[in-house]
Amino acid sequence: MLTPNFTNPLEDRTNTVRLPSPCIMVIFGATGDLTSRKLVPALYNLAYDNQLPAHFACVGFARRDKSNDQFREEMRSAIDSFSRNKPIDPNLWSTFREQIYYHRSEFHDDEGYISLRQFLQDLDRKYDTKGNRVFYLSTPPSYFPIIIEKLHQHQLIYPFVSNEHEPWSRTILEKPFGQDLGTAIELQNYISKFLHEEQTYRIDHYLGKETVQNLLVLRFANQMFESTWNNRYIDHIQITVSEEIGIGTRGHFFEEAGMLRDIVQNHMMQLLSLVAMDPPANLSAHAIHDEKVKVLQSIRPIPHADVDKYVIRGQYGRGFVNGAAVCGYREEKDVSPTSSVETFVALELYIDNWRWSGVPFYLRAGKRLPKRTTEIAIEYRPVPSGYLFQTSLSTVEPNVLVIRIQPDEGISFKMNCKVPGLSGSLQPVKMDFRYSSYFGLTPPEAYERLICDCMSGDNTLFARADELLASWKLLTPILEQWSKETIAFPNYQSGSWGPASAESLLERNGKRWRLL
């Protein structure tokens, strides 16, 4: 019998090396793109960096007929193509491949779960994985309920216990979590019959990115930023997620989702809540989630009647990206030629709380824009105008703090400087910190960090149910309003910065989108 709250006297808590608990990870939808492009390469990289538990195995669960060896070979070529550590290390692979298995079954088939349970118990004995399980649901969300129900029915999901030395089971759910507020509540209510919130890991890979994690450090470990992080000093905030690519082969998916669901509801609302939250009481997952939820609940709702005023949608037509002619959205594969799905969204949001009252948050996300960039820009209020330095020779530009999330992760700060010489001209200059300049090493991929966190029982970087529901509550009226109105699409050319109305959204308040 294990003793509750056992503390290993050999553990040194100052050690920077994390040792996730022994476990078996079962990937549902193991023949999908995500498994080969992200998940298995992430596991391999963890093994490469000695971050994978010593006692570990991975089981791919999918419907296609396949042998262990076939699956292993596919995963080998996936690692060769997509791992950040290339080429594959033959020594490491020879051990790693033996830890990978394939289990064929339909998602609704009881027999498949009965044999899975037996198989996992056999692996427990072989690898001393102590009965611990990570279930990674890399399937379309419509399969989440049936898989979770079957896992529960066949005792593969254990009742939640807080004692980390009892066998545990954790379930990672890929996005999207619901299609709107109603379906998200329905899904949450259903899975919560089988999974405790502490066992539910709703993944948003943006939260695994170094720069996003650094947001809390930047804000709360630097006095000069946090003391000015409010409506007294900040004029407005712009958050941009722009992609130059179109929808590629994701036509089916995108026709169902659209930009608001695919990017804004999860990634952008997570970024917004991290930028705007108050300092947490401590760095525990609960304390951080609580503060993020407060922000999301403080965002001023957009009633149906105001959707057009505060939200702009767009869809790309033909155009040029990187000098090459590209087709419009409606000409993409698996897309309706009359589709009204948005590939661009811009929003003006307000957070009605003490800190942010009156500060607009501008969010824009789009496909087929001129470049791939994700960034958060904090634009400070201008200095009192017409008083000093504001002359015919120069204007005083506001300070801007930019947090670049991808590519070229880093932080820059724009400030004014005197142009050398006898005249009194001012010139904005940029102080630029680049992660790659100081920490040249390749940071772990977001999935590596998040999988490792799940194995360690740390859900700080995963979305909690109330965060997602608060986000859906805000965005569902927009989806409802859009479904009632038709709009003349396409309304922006591929390779441009979106529809003209997106410019007007800021111009009416005397502001402009940043030049990216």
Next chain:
Amino acid sequence: MTSSNKDIEIANIEQTLSALHEAKEGCTQIHASLFNLLMFAQNAAHADDLRSIINAIMSKFPCRVIIIQQTPTEAQPRIKIDVSSQIVKKIACDVITVDSAPEYIQRVPFILMPHLIPDLPLYLLWGSSPIVEDPILPYFLSIAKRIIFSFDSPPHDLPKVTRKLLDLQNSKPFLQVTDLAWTYITSWKLILQQIFDSPEEIKRLQTATSLRVHYNSQKGQGITNTENSAIYFVCWLATRLQWEIDSIDLAKGQFVFKYNKSLTVVTIEPKEDPERPPGTIVSLELSALDDYYYSISPIPNQSKVMVHISTLMICELPYTLSLPSLKKEFPYSKELLYTPLSDQYKQTLELIASL
């Protein structure tokens, strides 16, 4: 990639570094420093050992490196200065190397002080024993953030050395004191933590009848006393398991530790292993009650150890755990610079100091 200017005038250090950077304009490189890293070695052999650590640190964390090396007296004693720019993964780091004859060593701090980058922390990698009187260390101690000693003291001096380390830590509140012998046992501490990860396993370890620690006794150029890391390891374990050391005997090159309230006999045994750096732990063997036997030994050509656990009745399938290779590349840059000093280190020093 390195470009350098050798034997330059003291007054030209910064100017020469700037010239090196300017000469590389057009190359895709970035010039960056996170901290100042100052290394001192009393002789060339020890300097070579420490340089591999410096290179590993530079490859992960760009910094300004300053190397002080004491060279034997020549007919005309002098101070010789080289500067270079070392590019690792497109990031250029400044390296200033000072070779000084013993007669001139006291001048070196005055030469180097202006060349520390302001506002960045200073880390000292000090290749000398803390109990040896050092003419230049005091100049840097008051401005350093952390000092990492690399000493080659004989085992009988370890109590004095560790007492001095503790004194230094206690007397300088802004300075963090650590040493390489402690860093070298990091992986083995983690290995033990992973194997003995439940109350039952800890109990089994606590009541073990014998533990044999093999260390690489092959002497290196800079390291001749190879037992120190193994002694650290054994004393760390004693502090974690509340073993009170009763006696230490030295026979046939083996140290035998006996304890007051435990049946355990721990031996530290030499074993030559050219695959590993001098003084590092090679393997462990442990016998416990109920005929439990643990063997933990490295897998050749892999950064792993094989763990075999057996009893008279059961022989479990062996499994592997990570043991980063110290021979290929020093893997502990982050631990060395950024890990907060742990109470476990202090307790281990206190135990050794009391022996």
